[in-house]
Amino acid sequence: MKNLKTIAIALFVAAAGISVNAQTKKIDVKASTIKWVGKKVTGEHSGTVNFKDGAVVFKGKKLTGGSFTVDMTSLTATDLTGEYQGKLNGHLKADDFFGTDKFPTAKLVFKKIGAKSADVYTVTADLTIKGITKPVTFDITVAGNTATTAFKVDRTKYDIKYNSGNFFENLGDKTINDDFELTVALKF
Numbered sequence: 001m002k003n004l005k006t007i008a009i010a011l012f013v014a015a016a017g018i019s020v021n022a023q024t025k026k027i028d029v030k031a032s033t034i035k036w037v038g039k040k041v042t043g044e045h046s047g048t049v050n051f052k053d054g055a056v057v058f059k060g061k062k063l064t065g066g067s068f069t070v071d072m073t074s075l076t077a078t079d080l081t082g083e084y085q086g087k088l089n090g091h092l093k094a095d096d097f098f099g100t101d102k103f104p105t106a107k108l109v110f111k112k113i114g115a116k117s118a119d120v121y122t123v124t125a126d127l128t129i130k131g132i133t134k135p136v137t138f139d140i141t142v143a144g145n146t147a148t149t150a151f152k153v154d155r156t157k158y159d160i161k162y163n164s165g166n167f168f169e170n171l172g173d174k175t176i177n178d179d180f181e182l183t184v185a186l187k188f
């Protein structure tokens with residue numbers, strides 16, 4: 001009887017330990033998406049960029065972490081085709097913008113996560129673009145094996161100043177907004 005009690009207590013402690021341990025779930029890089037929109041005085045361009053890898057971390061059903069690497073060489077405009085798409089893609093990958101030859105990846109690492117509501121979290125993360133790391137804050141919604149978010153990034157914080165009205169005068173209709181928008185859908 002004493003051994004049975006000991007075994008029962010050991011099983012209870014082991015089960016409790018399992019439920020508290022963090023569970024890391026790798027994202028499906030083929031099914032997960034990043035869509036971007038960059039705006040300028042005369043219009044906007046939109047496109048995609050792909051994940052290289054990534055994972056989210058949970059304790060039970062609570063989001064507790066995340067880390068993602070983005071393949072910046074996959075950056076492409078989807079609102080253009082042919083020659084114009086090629087020119088824009090080449091310019092975005094050049095040093096004026098993301099310098100993908102020198103900086104082929106970008107990284108996002110969750111640093112602080114707070115519950116906002118049942119399945120919505122406010123995340124502060126370190127975003128590294130062109131070797132420069134700055135904090136970004138956004139809300140992320142988790143539902144089953146998916147998570148979605150949308151947020152803006154100030155490109156000038158990452159030394160991407162091309163045609164920024166905050167750094168160059170008299171650009172007129174050549175001015176490009178400092179913020180670009182990201183819409184992210186994670187599948188894990």
